[in-house]
Amino acid sequence: MSIHDLHGEDSVQAKPIQPDWKNAPTVADLEADNTEAQSDHSNMVTKIRAWLDNMNLTGAAKFKPAAGRSGVQPKVIRKQAEWRYSSLSDPFLSTADIFDVHPVSHEDRARADQNSAILNFQWSTQINKQKFVDDLVHTDVDEGTVICRVGWITEEKEVPKTIQLFSYEPDLTEATMTMMVQATQLKQTAPDSFRQLPEEIQAAQAQFEATGLPHIAIPQGEEIQLVTKIIRNHPTVEVVKYTNIVIDPTCNGDLDAAMFIIYSFESNLAELGAQNKYSNLDAIGSADTEQSEVDASDDEFTSFRFADKPRAKFTVKEYWGYWDINDDGTIVPIVATYANGTMIGLEESPYPDGSLPFTAAQYLPKRRQTHGEPDGELLIENQSIIGAVQRGMIDIMAKSSNGQVGHRTDALDATNRIKFRKGMDYEYNPGVSNPAEAFYMHKYAEIPQSAPLMIQMQNQDAESLTGVKAFTSGITGNALGDTVGGQRNVLDATAKREVSILRRLADCVIRIGKKMMAMNDVWLSEEEVTRITNKPYVAPREDELGIPFDLRVTISTADEDNAKASELSFMLQTMGNTVDFGVTKIILVRIAKLRKMPDLAEALEQFEPKPDPLxxxxxxxxxxxxxxxxxxxxxxxxxxxxxxxxxxxxxxxxxxxxxxxxxxxxxxxxxxxxxxxxxxxxxxxxxxxxxxxxxSGTPTKAAGPKKTKATTTKNKKAKK
Missing domain, CATH: 1.20.5 (Single alpha-helices involved in coiled-coils or other helix-helix interfaces)
Structure with a gap:
């Protein structure tokens, strides 16, 4: 059947999209990949349907009893799953903040705090966290695999607004400069308070940011202008139905290594036209030959169809993959959208991280497989055996005439027989010597002890296979063991397996958070970031745009936050009053953030103790x-x-x-x-x-003194 046959006589020829691409893919090229992957996709869909049928006892798993026989079927798989849901969803929902962003080095602390505040704000106010976590956990437990699709939604609306016109005069006085600096700081730290300032100050501050010089804004009248108002601008995430996604079978279980992922969804011309990003919509026919790919299960199938063309539903396929668009041997990520053989969208992938917008988590992983297995794969035989034994026990009891009373024909006369049947006091004939032998009441047949023993064995085997204590013998103090040590060992063994499953779910959510961080860096404005965080905007690094590799994202749990807060409190007690208040304030701010009290944390950061006069x-x-x-x-x-x-x-x-x-x-x-x-x-x-x-003028020879013996003797004595 050709495209013209589908569209009818008034069909419109589709126009080519992306004519600048040297090697633009066609619908036939994309459908070739879809056709090649259908074999693996169909096998996996068949397995998942069988698991769901056994869990819900529908389809081929529903027991068809013979006439007069019991048709009861215990939902062992469902019972195990119900006990698993809450334990896996509680870590995500027990705290207001689901993400905790850590810096790799101390210089990244401001960026980490900013991204953490934005992510938790979006998940608390713009994303239905409760519904998403429930869908995530239920899908993973029921089907063995959960696949999530990350997106971004932007909705704008033009509205008329009265704009005040101003003229500007430079004013280089110190007072004006101080006022402009204070207004700029207020705009960065408290945007809501800044918007409460007079329009003259706001306009002067905008001129100050543009020119770097202080100005005075002088009103010059008003005029009505159409301004763009942002209705929605935030990331989205949804759990994809297993029948609506086809994954590259050569990726060996790693979605990041997949060359393509095809996502199918239902839509109509009205919905597609409202998004203003698709073309060739007039070339799409209303006939839908691919309805079974989206609504394939019998319980979801409906024969209802809209008669008008704008509302008529049809299947739309999004091809996310890599293609050599320049015909130079280099592949780039693209997204192609087509419906009923018509290409309505073709562009390079808009996501800044350069990967496909899908993440997955497996319940019980299988090596080199994109899909895992649920607990139902392990419990099918146990459920069948327990059902067969219970039906046999019920059949035994059903064939017993319980409560019926028989008596000998000569035990009662006609009058007393009527009284006996009405439950009144009666008299039996005097010929009956032993009334116990004359009257007999039928009772249920005794059930063999091997039947409940078999059920108990199968329940215990099911609990040992899944690690879930379903309390088949009732919720009692001895349900986990007779001793404290035995109970601790049981809880430790089950907790380890549960933590393993939870880690895989947490890894899926963490990768979703990283993709959202990359999109926030590109598609959120500085004003929006400042309004959310009430902090000055911290710009991402150019070399990390789209790939924030200096930040680590973890799942924040109440137990972990309480443990950290307790350790910090112990540090405060150890330090006492011997350290400076600045050190104490740092720890107090961190404790307030861990306790999810942002207002207290902000107040502590801004607090400066007033000096005591004494x-x-x-x-x-x-x-x-x-x-x-x-x-x-x-x-x-x-x-x-x-x-x-x-x-x-x-x-x-x-x-x-x-x-x-x-x-x-x-x-x-x-x-x-x-x-x-x-x-x-x-x-x-x-x-x-x-x-x-x-x-006299005559020289004479000076004669020295004549030494005598007496003189010499005196000199010697004097020397002595």
Whole structure:
């Protein structure tokens, strides 16, 4: 059947999309990949349907009893799943913040806090977290695999708004500059408060940001303009139905390695036209030959069809994959949308991380397989055996005439027989010697003990296979064991298996969060980020745009947050009041964030303790005392230094006096010796002779003093 046969006589020829691509794919090229993958896809769909049928006891799994026989079927698989749902969803829903973004290094703390605040805001207000987590857990437990599709929705609307017109005059005064700086800070930290300022100040601040110079805004009238109002601008995530997605079978179980993923969904011309991103919509016919691919299960099938063309449903396929669009051997991610053989959309993938917008988690992983297995695969035989034994027990009881009473024909006369049947007091005939033998009441046949024992064995086997205690024997104190140690071992064994399943689900959600972080960096404006975080905007690095590899995303749980808060509280107790309040404030802010109290955390960050007047006076007094003590110490040191100098000078003076005294003593001694020895007299005589000779002009030989024996002896004695 050709496209024209589907569209009818009034069909419109589809126009080519992306004519600039040298090797643009056609619908036939994309459908070729779909056809090649249908074999693996059909096998997996068949398995999942069988698991769901056994869980819900529908389809081929529904027991068809013979006439007069019991048709009861216990839902063992469903019972095990019901106990699993809450334990897996509680870690995601027990806390208000589902994500916790950690920096790889200390310099990334601001970016990590910003991304964490944005992600948790989007999941708390813009995404139905409760519904998504329930769908995620139920699909994973029931079908063995959950596949999520990440997207982005933007909805804008043009509305008339009265705009105030201004003219601007430069004003370089200090007051205007200070006001502009304060307004800029307010816009970054509290956008809502900034919008409450007068329009003149807001306009002047905008001019200040544009030019860098302070201006005064002067009103010049008003006019009505059409402005674009953002209705919605946030990421989306949904759980994909297993029949609506076809995965590249060569990816060996890794969706990141898949070359293509085909996603099918139902839509109509009205819905597609409202999105303003599709073309060739007039070339799509209303006939839908692919309805079975989307609504394939019998319980969801409906024969209802809209008669008008705008509302008529048809299957739309999105081909997410990699294609050599430039015919140079290099593949790039693309998305192609087509319906009923008509290409209505073709472009490069808009997602900044460069990967396909799908993530998956397996319940019980299978090596090199894109889909895992649920607990139902392990419990099919147990459910069948328990059902067969229970039906046999019910058949035994059903064939018993329980409560019917028979009596001998001669036990009652006609009158008393009527009373007996009405439940009234009666009289039996005197010929009946033993009434117990004359009357007999039928009872249920005794059920063999092997039947409940078999059921108990199968229930225990089912619990050991899944690790889920379904309390088949009732919720009692001995359900987990008779001793505390035994109960602890049972809980530890089941918890390990449950944590393994939870880690795979958490990894799927973490990858969703990373994709959303990449989209937020590109498609959220600075104003939107500031409004959400009430913090100055932290721009992403250019080399990380779309791939924030300096941030680690984890799942925030109440138990983990409480443990961290307790450790920080213990640190505060250990430090006491011996550290500066700035260190204490850092820990208090972190505890408030872990306790999910952002208002308290912000108040603590902005809090600066007011100085106590008494404490200030005491500090000033202590400072003054310290200064006086220092001055006193300096004075004492100066006094000691002066005394040291004086003592040194005094010692020098005393030494000089001592030398002078010794010199005088030596001179006196010498004079005495010379006087006693006649040396002085002889020197005087010699001097007199010399003077006399000089006066006469005749040189004479000076004769030395004549030494005598007595003089020599006296000199020796003087020396001694």
């Amino acid at each position: 404490a200030i006076a005491l500090q000033e007094a202590e400072l003054q005392n310290a200064q006086l003590e220092g001055m006193k110490l300096q004075a004492e040191i100066a006094k000691l230094q002066s005394e040291t100098i004086f003592n040194g000078q005094k010692a020098t003076h005393e030494a000089a006096k001592t030398l002078e005294t010794e010199s005088l003593t030596d001179k006196v001694d010498l004079d005495f010796i010379e006087q006693e020895g006649g040396t002085t007299q002889e020197r005087e005589l010699e001097l007199a002779r010399a003077n006399k000779t000089d006066s």
